[in-house]
Amino acid sequence: MQETWRWFGPDDTVSLQNIVQAGASGVVTSLHHIPTGEAWPLAELQKRKAEIEAQGLEWSVVESIPLHNDIKTRSGDYQRHIDNYKESLRNVGAAGVAVVCYNFMPVLDWTRTSLDYELPNASRALRFEMTDFAAYDVYMLERAGAGEDYDPDLLASARQRFEAMSEGERKLLEQNIIAGLPGGEGAYDRESIRAAIAEFIELGTEGLRAHLFAFLEAVIPVAEAAGVRMCIHPDDPPFSLFGLPRVVSTAADAHALLDAVPSPSNGLTLCAGSYGARGDNDLTAMAREFGPAIHFVHLRNVKREPDGSFFEAEHLAGDNDMVGLIEALLDEETRRRAEGRSDMIPMRPDHGHLLGDEIGKAGVNPGYSFAGRLKGLAELRGVLHTLETLRRRDQE
Numbered sequence: 416m417q418e419t420w421r422w423f424g425p426d427d428t429v430s431l432q433n434i435v436q437a438g439a440s441g442v443v444t445s446l447h448h449i450p451t452g453e454a455w456p457l458a459e460l461q462k463r464k465a466e467i468e469a470q471g472l473e474w475s476v477v478e479s480i481p482l483h484n485d486i487k488t489r490s491g492d493y494q495r496h497i498d499n500y501k502e503s504l505r506n507v508g509a510a511g512v513a514v515v516c517y518n519f520m521p522v523l524d525w526t527r528t529s530l531d532y533e534l535p536n537a538s539r540a541l542r543f544e545m546t547d548f549a550a551y552d553v554y555m556l557e558r559a560g561a562g563e564d565y566d567p568d569l570l571a572s573a574r575q576r577f578e579a580m581s582e583g584e585r586k587l588l589e590q591n592i593i594a595g596l597p598g599g600e601g602a603y604d605r606e607s608i609r610a611a612i613a614e615f616i617e618l619g620t621e622g623l624r625a626h627l628f629a630f631l632e633a634v635i636p637v638a639e640a641a642g643v644r645m646c647i648h649p650d651d652p653p654f655s656l657f658g659l660p661r662v663v664s665t666a667a668d669a670h671a672l673l674d675a676v677p678s679p680s681n682g683l684t685l686c687a688g689s690y691g692a693r694g695d696n697d698l699t700a701m702a703r704e705f706g707p708a709i710h711f712v713h714l715r716n717v718k719r720e721p722d723g724s725f726f727e728a729e730h731l732a733g734d735n736d737m738v739g740l741i742e743a744l745l746d747e748e749t750r751r752r753a754e755g756r757s758d759m760i761p762m763r764p765d766h767g768h769l770l771g772d773e774i775g776k777a778g779v780n781p782g783y784s785f786a787g788r789l790k791g792l793a794e795l796r797g798v799l800h801t802l803e804t805l806r807r808r809d810q811e
């Protein structure tokens with residue numbers, strides 16, 4: 416498994432040199448300066464790739480080429496956006512980057528209610544808290560019909576929570592939820608998010624799924640010809656928010672999209688933290704079932720709570736069986752080698768706690784601190800090293 420590291424480009428507080436120090440050999444990045452929906456020029460790709468290679472690193476994965484909302488709603492300028500997406504894929508292939516991660520989440524990319532949830536050791540984690548989310552949805556956004564989406568107990572706690580919050584806390588909660596987290600496409604205000612939500616609710620789950628499949632039918636042949644493996648990132652969190660449809664939250668969803676357009680270029684990002692925020696997603700079973708289609712993996716852990724809330728735990732703590740998952744992924748790589756397949760599965764430590772000097776430091780991307788991910792990667796590397804050593808010994 417190649418150890419990779421997400422980098423947000425030249426403005427990232429973590430430099431390419433830091434990535435080398437962390438011991439990763441692959442970089443996961445995007446052309447963040449190109450507006451969503453525009454085609455990525457080959458020259459820009461080559462320039463970024465040269466910067467990465469100048470540090471002795473490899474550009475392993477594009478995360479992400481974001482999809483314009485028009486593609487998800489199949490309205491407005493969607494045809495032009497799909498044509499641009501194809502152009503970007505051709506250029507990514509021509510630049511020699513083999514894997515492209517993307518997502519099909521409506522309105523918002525990943526969402527949390529707190530970006531500095533204090534853990535007992537005083538480090539900070541990202542957290543999604545159902546009560547806070549409902550408080551925002553029902554009492555601040557005042558989304559039509561929102562009250563019916565929550566059970567009465569939760570609604571009562573949400574009301575209490577809302578009433579106890581100061582103006583500053585309310586503002587911060589709103590900003591955390593709708594202003595967009597790093598790598599996400601959408602930043603909204605209350606008006607614009609209400610309109611976007613209404614449009615997708617109208618579309619419904621099967622409507623959104625049909626749009627995903629139509630997108631795949633259009634772009635997967637182009638990706639295949641360009642030598643690019645696409646891998647869809649799951650919904651984060653993997654359940655409906657704001658009453659919105661969700662189509663990449665479960666193993667059944669993954670099955671359906673792989674079956675819709677079978678191709679070595681139509682694959683998955685197995686994000687352990689996202690799929691793993693649902694107790695009914697068995698990550699190890701998914702790694703075994705979808706093995707050949709897994710083109711990229713995010714290794715991250717969560718601690719789940721009964722009402723759907725969760726916080727991001729240390730990489731080897733939490734509810735996900737990280738060792739079992741890594742074992743299944745190593746088995747898949749062995750299977751690929753036996754089959755003559757040369758593509759292995761790039762992994763990255765996903766998110767990390769905020770600790771040490773980075774607490775309170777300006778400009779650190781939430782979830783993407785240096786020290787927190789360094790710790791996560793080192794722990795994961797320990798698991799990899801152990802499992803690989805034991806396998807080698809078994810063969811001797």
Ligand code: DNO
Pocket residue numbers: 478479516517518524525597598599648686713782
């Ligand atoms: C969050 C990330 C997501 C992911 C996109 C992929 O940390 O995992 O923003 O990059 O959803 O398109």
